[in-house]
Amino acid sequence: MNRKRALISDTFKVKKRRNGTEKFGAVDDGDGPTDIRSTLEELRTLFPRKLFNDTLPPIVLKHQLYSIHNDKTLVDKEVNKLQEQGEMRMFQLGFDTEAFGLVFVSDYKTKVLAGEEGRETRVTVEKFLETVLLSCTDLSFSKDKMLQEFHFTDTEITQLVKSGVLTVRDAGSWWLSIPNSGKFTKYFLQGRKAVLGMVKKSKYGEVLKSELEARRTTSHVKFHMKYLIHDIVGAELVESVSTTSGTMLRFVDS
Numbered sequence: 001m002n003r004k005r006a007l008i009s010d011t012f013k014v015k016k017r018r019n020g021t022e023k024f025g026a027v028d029d030g031d032g033p034t035d036i037r038s039t040l041e042e043l044r045t046l047f048p049r050k051l052f053n054d055t056l057p058p059i060v061l062k063h064q065l066y067s068i069h070n071d072k073t074l075v076d077k078e079v080n081k082l083q084e085q086g087e088m089r090m091f092q093l094g095f096d097t098e099a100f101g102l103v104f105v106s107d108y109k110t111k112v113l114a115g116e117e118g119r120e121t122r123v124t125v126e127k128f129l130e131t132v133l134l135s136c137t138d139l140s141f142s143k144d145k146m147l148q149e150f151h152f153t154d155t156e157i158t159q160l161v162k163s164g165v166l167t168v169r170d171a172g173s174w175w176l177s178i179p180n181s182g183k184f185t186k187y188f189l190q191g192r193k194a195v196l197g198m199v200k201k202s203k204y205g206e207v208l209k210s211e212l213e214a215r216r217t218t219s220h221v222k223f224h225m226k227y228l229i230h231d232i233v234g235a236e237l238v239e240s241v242s243t244t245s246g247t248m249l250r251f252v253d254s
Contacts (some may be wrong), residue, residue, distance in 0.1 A: 036078035039068055040102060046227040055115065055180055057107035057204065062090065062100040064227075065213070067234035083137040092175055095185055099235075103178065105133065112165060115179055116124075116196045119145040121159040128152075128160055133176075187222045192237075194220040195228045199238055205251040209240070212249060 040060055047058035065075045065168050079102065084086035089108060091101040109129050116122040132141070146152045152160070157174070158168040164179025178184075198215065199207055213225050221228065229249070232238050239250040 001148045008084060036065060036069070037082060037087075039065055040082075040104075043230060044104070045225070046230075048223055050228075051222055052060045052180075052183060055111060056178065056184060057103045057111045059091075059178065059181070059184060060102045061093075061231060061234070062102055063234035064230040065234065067230045067240070080137075086134055089133065089137070089176065090139060091178055093185065095189060101178065101181075108132070108178070112179060114161075119163070120197075121163045124152075124156045124159040125163050125165060127156070128165055138176070140169050140173055140175045141166070146174075188231075190220045191223045191228045192231060194218055195225070196232060196237055197233060199232075199249055202251075206241075206248050208243075208245060209247040209249050 043060045043064055044058040062079060066072055069075050083090060087105060089103055089105055093099040093101050112129065116125050146157055161168065161174065164177060165236060166174040166175040169175045198212060209229065212229060217225060233240050237252060239252055241248045241250060
């Protein structure tokens, strides 16, 4: 199963942070470490489990954390720490080289094993979860590493690709992946495009965050509006500006 890793247009790319840009819900990280894990738990609750028949683990995009926490370096440090502690894994999502999905290991293992029930690949997948997933934080794996360090055979690697826990990166290497996440990417990008369109079409290309959250969504928006707003703010596809009326979201021309 070779998932295409083609990039989408610049409209959807995570942009580099602009100096002085406000972020709604942002907290002052200057006084010390902030509980990034609690923020992840909160964002995790916005994930639409029912949309995917509860077959996917809740996915949080790393840049969504930037919509809440000012200190990007601290966020990255705390995310790395959660990975090193074996609580979290990060996945390179296929639609943008700067888009990373964060999933709790417990959620990932539960959904992967549920999907493997009764399948011939289950034993190999269990081996992968207990060895590679728990001991390595890499986003991708080379053939040499899979064969020599983790002691998988060529046949077992083929089974891991078939199961969806690995997807082909290029000849001789594979991305760590979330099985059956193609629908997530499709609905997520549809929702992002629709919400960005709402902001762009608003008067002067700006809208109050509270007003946007309260809007009736179209059929293209299958995610919780707050989930998508955290996305477009964290990815800097809109600017978040504090006003006397509340937080204003302003469309950013690419």
